[in-house]
Amino acid sequence: MNILFYDAKKYDIDSFNKELKNFPDIKIDYLEADLTPQTAQLSGEYEAVCAFVNSQINSEVIRRLGEQGVKLLLMRCAGFNNVDLEEAKRRNITVLRVPGYSPEAVAEHALSLALAVNRRIHKGYIKVRENNFSLNGLMGYNFYGKTAGIIGTGKIGAAMCRICKGIGMNVVAYDVYQNPTLDFVKYMPLDDVLKTADLISLHCPLTEENYHMINTRTISMMKDNTVLVNTSRGALVNTEDLIKGIRSRKFHGVGLDVYEEETSNVFENRQDDILETSVTARLLSFPNVIVTSHQGYFTDEALTAGISLLRERRGLCPSTPQAAIASLDPALFTSLAVIKRLFRSNRSFVMFYFLVVTLLESDHAP
Numbered sequence: 289m290n291i292l293f294y295d296a297k298k299y300d301i302d303s304f305n306k307e308l309k310n311f312p313d314i315k316i317d318y319l320e321a322d323l324t325p326q327t328a329q330l331s332g333e334y335e336a337v338c339a340f341v342n343s344q345i346n347s348e349v350i351r352r353l354g355e356q357g358v359k360l361l362l363m364r365c366a367g368f369n370n371v372d373l374e375e376a377k378r379r380n381i382t383v384l385r386v387p388g389y390s391p392e393a394v395a396e397h398a399l400s401l402a403l404a405v406n407r408r409i410h411k412g413y414i415k416v417r418e419n420n421f422s423l424n425g426l427m428g429y430n431f432y433g434k435t436a437g438i439i440g441t442g443k444i445g446a447a448m449c450r451i452c453k454g455i456g457m458n459v460v461a462y463d464v465y466q467n468p469t470l471d472f473v474k475y476m477p478l479d480d481v482l483k484t485a486d487l488i489s490l491h492c493p494l495t496e497e498n499y500h501m502i503n504t505r506t507i508s509m510m511k512d513n514t515v516l517v518n519t520s521r522g523a524l525v526n527t528e529d530l531i532k533g534i535r536s537r538k539f540h541g542v543g544l545d546v547y548e549e550e551t552s553n554v555f556e557n558r559q560d561d562i563l564e565t566s567v568t569a570r571l572l573s574f575p576n577v578i579v580t581s582h583q584g585y586f587t588d589e590a591l592t593a594g595i596s597l598l599r600e601r602r603g604l605c606p607s608t609p610q611a612a613i614a615s616l617d618p619a620l621f622t623s624l625a626v627i628k629r630l631f632r633s634n635r636s637f638v639m640f641y642f643l644v645v646t647l648l649e650s651d652h653a654p
Contacts (some may be wrong), residue, residue, distance in 0.1 A: 291316045291362070292334040294323040295343065300364075328352035336360035341582070347375040354379035369494045369521065390590035395447035397584035398489050398519045399455075401543025405578045406431065406515055408541075425575065429513075429540070432456035437485025439478070439501075440492030440520070441467040448489055449473050460484055463492070482509040487517070494521035502526060507533040513540040519584040522546040527567055534574050541576045545584045 293300065296318035304316060316338075321327045323339045325348045331337050337358055339345060345361070350372050353361065361376060363385040376383050404410055407428035415422065436452035438445050438461040449459050449470050461470070462478040478501075482488065488510065492498060502516070502525040510516075516539055518525055527548045533539060549567045571577050 289314050289336065290334045291336045291338055292331050293318045293338045294321065294327065295340050296320060323349060325349050325352055329356065331358050332356040334358060336362055338362040338364055341365040341370065343370060345371045347372045350375040350379055350381060354381055360384065390585065390587060391443035391447040393587040393590045394444045394519050394584040395451055395491075397545060397580075398444075398448055398491070398517050398543075399451050401519070401545065401578055401580065402487055402489065402515050402517050402541075403431070405517075405541030405543045405576060408576075410578050411575060431487060434458070434486035435460060435484055436487045436489065437461065437481040438473070439463075439481065439488065439490045441470060441473065442491065444519075445489075445491030446470055448491055452487070457487070479506075479509055482506055483511070485514065486511060487515045489517040490520045490524050492520055492524065494523050499523055500526040500529075502530065504529040504532065507538060510538065512538060515539065515541045515543070517543040518547070519545040522548040527571075531570055534577065539576065541578075542571075542574075543578045543580075544571065545580045545582055547571065547579065 291314070293304070293316050301318050308314060308316060317334075319327065319330070323337065323343045323345060328337075328349050329352055331353055334356075335358065337353060337360070339361065340363070343349075350361075359381060361371070361381055361383045363371065363383065365386060368383065368385050371383055373383060408426040412426050415426075431452075432455060434457055436449075436457040436459050438449050438452070438459060441449060441461050441463045445461070445463070446467050446469065449461060449472075452459050453472055458474075459470075459472060460474045460476050460481050462476060462481045466475050467473070476484065490502070500523065502518075504526070507529060516530075522544075525544075525548070530542070534542060547567065568579065571579050
C-alpha cells in the first residue's frame with residue numbers, strides 16, 4: 289500500500305520510518321507541502337494520503353484526490369471539521385481520524401497554560417534573563433480551592449477534570465453527554481459554568497452549534513479575573529470579542545494553544561515574515577496572554593501512543609480488518625469494503641492499523 293504523507297515534519301518522518309522498516313508491504317513518501325488543490329494532483333500513484341489539522345480539505349481538494357484514484361484520507365488528528373465529509377462520501381473516499389492518542393498530553397498543556405498565565409511565568413522568565421528581579425506585574429492567585437469549569441468532558445476534558453481535582457480545585461462542567469466516570473464533577477448548564485468558574489478550559493470539538501461559543505454575551509457572564517484556556521479549536525472563541533474582553537480587563541489571563549486564523553502559522557517558522565492578519569500580533573501584545581503553536585499533543589508519549597495501543601489491543605488487532613477498524617471511529621467510514629480491498633495481507637493491514645492509531649492531533653483534536 290502506498291501512502292503520500294503531506295506537510296511532513298522531521299519528527300513525523302522519524303517516528304514513522306522507525307517502524308516502517310518492519311513492514312515491506314507499506315510505502316510512505318513524504319512531502320513538505322501541505323495538501324491543497326494543487327498538491328492533491330501529486331497523489332496519483334497512492335491509495336491513501338495523510339494530512340493534518342491545519343489542512344483545508346474542502347470539496348475541491350476531495351474532488352482532485354478522487355480524480356487521482358485516492359481511496360483513503362488519513363487525518364493524523366482528532367478533529368475533522370476541516371474535511372468536507374459529504375464530498376468525500378460522494379467520491380467514495382474513506383476518511384479516518386484518531387479518536388484519541390494521549391488525552392493527558394493536551395490536558396497537561398492546558399493546565400500548564402493556565403498556571404503560566406496566572407503566575408505570569410512568561411513575563412518572569414524574560415525579566416530575570418534581563419537581570420530584572422522585581423516582582424511588579426507578576427501577581428497571581430491560588431488555584432487551590434477555586435473552581436474549574438470544564439467545557440466538554442470527553443477523553444481530554446475528563447483528564448483535565450482529574451488534574452484540576454488533583455490540585456485541590458472544585459470541578460464543574462458542561463457537556464451534552466455527561467461522563468459517568470467523573471463522579472466528583474458537578475454538571476451544570478453552560479451559562480452557570482461560565483458564571484461559577486475561576487478557570488474555564490475548553491475541550492470540545494467544533495460544531496455548527498458551538499461556533500463562537502465564547503463571545504461578548506458569554507464573556508459578560510464570567511467572573512472578573514477569570515483565566516480562560518483553549519486547547520481545542522480556535523473558532524470556539526470569537527477572537528474579536530475576546531480581545532475586547534481582554535482590553536476591558538475582564539480576564540486575569542488567557543492561554544491559547546489554538547486561535548482563529550492560525551492555519552498559516554501552525555508548525556511553521558515565520559519569524560522573518562510579515563503576518564497577513566493582525567490577530568496573532570494583537571493577542572501577543574497583551575501581557576496577560578500566552579499563545580503557543582498548537583503543541584498540546586506534542587509529547588513523546590503521544591508520538592508513541594500507537595505502539596502502546598497495539599499492545600493493549602493485540603488480541604483484537606491481528607484478527608480481522610473489521611474488528612480493528614471498528615475499534616477506531618466507524619462513524620466516519622464511507623466504505624469498509626474499500627479498505628479491505630486495498631490490503632494484500634494481514635501483515636499489511638496491521639501496519640495500516642498502526643499508522644492510523646499513531647497519527648496525532650488535537651483537539652485536540654483539536
